[in-house]
Amino acid sequence: MNNKIKKIISALVISCTIVGQVAVPTVADAYTKSSTAKTTYSTKATSVSKAKSVSKIKSQINSTYRKAKSISGRSNFAHQCSLYVYSQLRALKIYQVPDTYWNGSGWYYNLRLGAKTSTGYTQKKYSGKTCLKKLVNANDGKDVYNVVVSFPKSYRSSSSVGHVLFIHAIKDGKVYYSDNYRYNGKPEGSVIIKSVNEFTSYFSSNYGGINGAVHFKK
Numbered sequence: 089m090n091n092k093i094k095k096i097i098s099a100l101v102i103s104c105t106i107v108g109q110v111a112v113p114t115v116a117d118a119y120t121k122s123s124t125a126k127t128t129y130s131t132k133a134t135s136v137s138k139a140k141s142v143s144k145i146k147s148q149i150n151s152t153y154r155k156a157k158s159i160s161g162r163s164n165f166a167h168q169c170s171l172y173v174y175s176q177l178r179a180l181k182i183y184q185v186p187d188t189y190w191n192g193s194g195w196y197y198n199l200r201l202g203a204k205t206s207t208g209y210t211q212k213k214y215s216g217k218t219c220l221k222k223l224v225n226a227n228d229g230k231d232v233y234n235v236v237v238s239f240p241k242s243y244r245s246s247s248s249v250g251h252v253l254f255i256h257a258i259k260d261g262k263v264y265y266s267d268n269y270r271y272n273g274k275p276e277g278s279v280i281i282k283s284v285n286e287f288t289s290y291f292s293s294n295y296g297g298i299n300g301a302v303h304f305k306k
Contacts, residue, residue, distance in 0.1 A: 139231050145257045145264045146279045152256070153266060153277035155179035164276060165268040169252050170195070172268040173236060176254045181207050182234060182304050193250025195238040196299040209234070209304040217292055219301040220284050224258060232258040234304040241296030251295050263287045 140148070156175035157163065165172035174189040185203035189195070196213070203211045214222040223232060235255040242249055257264040261284055266277050274280075282290065291298055 140233070140257060140259075142259065142264075145259065149256050149264065149266050149279045150277070152176050152179045166276065167268075169268045173252050173254045177236075177304075180234065182209050183207055184236075184302075184304070185211060191249045192238055192242070192252035193240050193248055193299060195236055195252045196302060197238075199236065199302045205304065209306050212303045212305050213300060214303070215300040217288060217298050219298055220258065220263065220288060223301055223303055224284065231260075232303065236302045236304075237291075238299045239291055239295035239297065240299055244294055250299075255301075258284065 153176075156165070156172060156179050159178050160171060160175045162168075162171075165175075169192050170189045173195070177184050183205050185200050185205055186198070190198050196215075199211055199213070201211060201213045205211070212223075212226075214220075214226070219237070220235075223235065233256065235258070236252060237255060238252040239250050241247060242251055253265055253267050255263055255265045263282050263284055263286075265280055267280060268276050270276060271278065271280055288298065
């Protein structure tokens with residue numbers, strides 16, 4: 089695990105509420121930004137030009153979770169949604185601009201509109217509760233990959249730390265992603281599938297709305 093990630097992890101504020109079988113972060117991912125460490129990485133990016141099958145998307149979610157743990161040096165991402173998203177982006181060789189991370193609620197506002205990553209992805213932003221519908225429409229209903237979505241609040245909480253997650257694909261009206269806590273009896277990192285409407289309704293109701301989505305397009 090590199091020094092940059094170590095320094096950020098050391099500053100995390102951790103708290104958790106257990107809701108049924110779901111462990112949900114309430115005050116998570118507070119951080120101190122480190123600008124002293126520099127990272128060298130390959131500029132070879134994962135190709136997203138061809139449509140992926142559902143089985144391939146599910147396989148990518150599982151393999152990315154394993155790689156993210158290896159990159160971060162952690163055995164899990166409990167209470168650390170931002171670190172999980174950051175590590176997934178690195179596992180997929182996307183490397184967002186700027187190359188750091190924030191509280192869950194801050195991702196949408198801090199990722200730079202129109203910025204191009206070192207591996208050739210352009211950051212496109214879609215705001216508000218209907219951001220995923222806007223994103224799908226902007227891409228003429230075609231499959232969409234590599235999307236960060238951030239939320240203003242933590243789970244059923246007034247905490248402005250918020251939450252963030254990474255969507256691997258939106259395909260045929262369904263959202264494919266994983267999260268950093270147990271969901272419906274499944275462990276963190278498991279494949280979760282919701283329709284765009286279900287996703288929007290669930291997160292709007294439980295996380296105080298949706299700040300917006302950032303699409304890493306290539």
